[in-house]
Amino acid sequence: MNPQAPREQLEILEAKNLLRQLHPLDSAPGTRIARNGRKLWNFASNDYLGLATHPEVSHAYIEGIHRYGTGSTASRLITGTCTPHLTLEENLAAAKGTTAALTFSSGYTTALSSIPVIVGKGDHVILDKLAHACLIDAARTSGATLRVFPHNHVGKLRTLLSKLREKHAHSRILVITESVFSMDGDLCPLREITHACSQHGALLFLDEAHATGVLGPTGMGLAEALGLQHRIDFQMGTLSKALGLSGGYLAAKRDWIDLIINRARPFIYTTAPPPALAAAATTSLAIIRSPEGGTLRKQLFKNIESLKPQHPSPIIPLILGSESEALAAAATLLEKGFLIPAIRYPTVARGSARLRLTASAAHPSEAIAALLTALSQADH
Numbered sequence: 001m002n003p004q005a006p007r008e009q010l011e012i013l014e015a016k017n018l019l020r021q022l023h024p025l026d027s028a029p030g031t032r033i034a035r036n037g038r039k040l041w042n043f044a045s046n047d048y049l050g051l052a053t054h055p056e057v058s059h060a061y062i063e064g065i066h067r068y069g070t071g072s073t074a075s076r077l078i079t080g081t082c083t084p085h086l087t088l089e090e091n092l093a094a095a096k097g098t099t100a101a102l103t104f105s106s107g108y109t110t111a112l113s114s115i116p117v118i119v120g121k122g123d124h125v126i127l128d129k130l131a132h133a134c135l136i137d138a139a140r141t142s143g144a145t146l147r148v149f150p151h152n153h154v155g156k157l158r159t160l161l162s163k164l165r166e167k168h169a170h171s172r173i174l175v176i177t178e179s180v181f182s183m184d185g186d187l188c189p190l191r192e193i194t195h196a197c198s199q200h201g202a203l204l205f206l207d208e209a210h211a212t213g214v215l216g217p218t219g220m221g222l223a224e225a226l227g228l229q230h231r232i233d234f235q236m237g238t239l240s241k242a243l244g245l246s247g248g249y250l251a252a253k254r255d256w257i258d259l260i261i262n263r264a265r266p267f268i269y270t271t272a273p274p275p276a277l278a279a280a281a282t283t284s285l286a287i288i289r290s291p292e293g294g295t296l297r298k299q300l301f302k303n304i305e306s307l308k309p310q311h312p313s314p315i316i317p318l319i320l321g322s323e324s325e326a327l328a329a330a331a332t333l334l335e336k337g338f339l340i341p342a343i344r345y346p347t348v349a350r351g352s353a354r355l356r357l358t359a360s361a362a363h364p365s366e367a368i369a370a371l372l373t374a375l376s377q378a379d380h
């Protein structure tokens, strides 16, 4: 219960430097964008390979509309499933080395659909402390008992697992983590986590939202990069980041996917994503897995190397501390022509407000050079 009027609540947020507002772009969300009548270099998007404006992906989308219309008109279990949905899901399953895959309206609903089917009351979920909001919300919704381990701390994870197993020899335990953390850009110690899970008979759910398209020989993520796909029970990802579209996916064994189709409320009770979108995603996935995708990843990592040597992902956090410092730094960079947003509580912990800089293969070298100059000036 919050008895304060909405205006009062907004004023409190503003006084704490925590008010958020929508800022529309007047252009496509490429690397060069227009906002408020100004041209800016965009270092804020998750379009890591530039596929959101790729001509072949756009063409597949438009062709899909010509063939299948603009909307799916019904839920997946009524008449909303068209051939392109199944083609996309077959290609995702093959790419992930699983027997099945299912797509959803978003990454958020992928978590919300699947996790409460995998675990429920009497089961246990163990989450990394920095897991994405959708994973936390899904775990809460499931009714399972929640535990959290300190970020990437496999020792603590092992302790939690063995304590739970001592008390609950037969209950289901689901460990949930991400391959590339969305606000820190670091990787999880996946190999050690898979060992810990199999040792204690726990299932592993891995969110590859920021690794899909980015890591691995065919861009399928950290599990592919480490040759561990067969050790992950649930491989989740999104079509909204490197694929440049919108939607989410889960790759898993056929029985789990069939159970999710039967039980997941956010999957069953919503209209299917447009078939044209699924057709575009199939094209995007094919580009990611092709030699062109490999070339784009090479360019992406060259850009990352220029911005922050040895960094493992396109998400580069510049941690400032207070909300006001982060806002001031974002404003200074905006003044110089760079869009790099301030990320504040509750997206990140209090005292760790930051700029979240993201690199793309599509950034020209002049943009990267100009940004490095602007950042070094800001240091003084």
Ligand SMILES: *Cc1c(COP(=O)(O)O)cnc(C)c1O
Binding pocket: 106, 107, 108, 109, 132, 134, 178, 182, 207, 209, 210, 238, 239, 240, 246, 247, 248
């Ligand atoms: C963005 C993100 C999601 C949600 O995906 P959407 O398709 O944007 O809903 C899920 N998990 C992580 C780690 C993310 O960064």
